Amino acid sequence: MDSVSNEGLPDEYQWFSDQIAGHHPSVIKNGKREIGLLKIPGSREILKPKQDASRGEKEVAIYKLLSSSSSSCPSSDLRNGKPEDVEMLRKLTANFYGIRRLFVDDEDREFLVLEDVTSDYRRPAILDLKMGQVTSDPLAKADKVEKERIKYPPQAVMGCRILGYRIHRDNNKVEIRDKEWGKSFDETTIQDGLCEFFSARDNELKEVLEKALIELETIKHFFETQTSFQFFASSLLFVYEGDVTLPINLKIIMIDFSHAFFSNGNRDEGYLFGIQNLEGFLQDMLKIC
């Protein structure tokens, strides 16, 4: 992502420089720049703009559900999430600290205050994978369904797509790959893209892949058992330490719930299919390390 002027932001705040994908101020839509994630430098929180209409409501509802101790969810279509599913999902997501209102680009806006899951790292390597076989949600209009369907046909074949990565290397060098680069891969070549990301620590590809497979197992277990949620256009964010003097500390966090729906007792087979394929890709890569 290009760096963008911080003009128009409240004092202290900057655009979050480690944002990989999603709405970003370098993109102009209908004559206005999009609003991306914000951060006060040095803090362990990021602020994610609440999206318009039902998308924002859905994401806030799910984070409120996860941060509440009981089933007192304010959103009617998430109220029935099974407690064990909610508990498991909570462990796979960033902490939510509430809503903050800020003036950005002269408009009063709401932001979700979230744990910055990259803040513990000296040189974070960060990858965003969009999961699921279908990336339009059940309420999408026909033109959006079609746009999403033809955007990247391998999504239906693999159940995942690389949205991009950032690797902080020595000497403050940052290596960036974007979603157009991600779209250059299909089911026959995606391992090349994944290999590039998981190779941030010289000669430690095998160790990094092993850690990723362990973390992925927990997420796979969640999707094998949970019947409370269906996720569309949601992502897995991989983060690990690129500084070889520090432990690998690989984490996988589920993010982006603006198209998350309550499920009437069905598993999310499209997301699970993506995890199973991803696991297969990583296992194959491990065999040749």
Ligand SMILES: O=P(O)(O)O[C@@H]1[C@@H](OP(=O)(O)O)[C@H](OP(=O)(O)O)[C@H](O)[C@H](OP(=O)(O)O)[C@H]1OP(=O)(O)O
């Ligand atoms: O379909 P569009 O044009 O509305 O834009 C998509 C966004 O929808 P929105 O503008 O928020 O309604 C869409 O946002 P949501 O997932 O709907 O929040 C994505 O940003 C999508 O990009 P990609 O599939 O992640 O590469 C965006 O797709 P691209 O335009 O980047 O292909």
Ligand SMILES: Nc1ncnc2c1ncn2[C@@H]1O[C@H](COP(=O)(O)OP(=O)(O)O)[C@@H](O)[C@H]1O
């Ligand atoms: N909790 C988090 N900690 C660190 N980075 C995050 C977090 N949530 C999102 N991000 C970053 O922001 C990007 C966009 O987030 P996402 O929720 O997908 O936004 P959008 O709804 O605009 O698509 C991700 O690719 C990731 O880099």
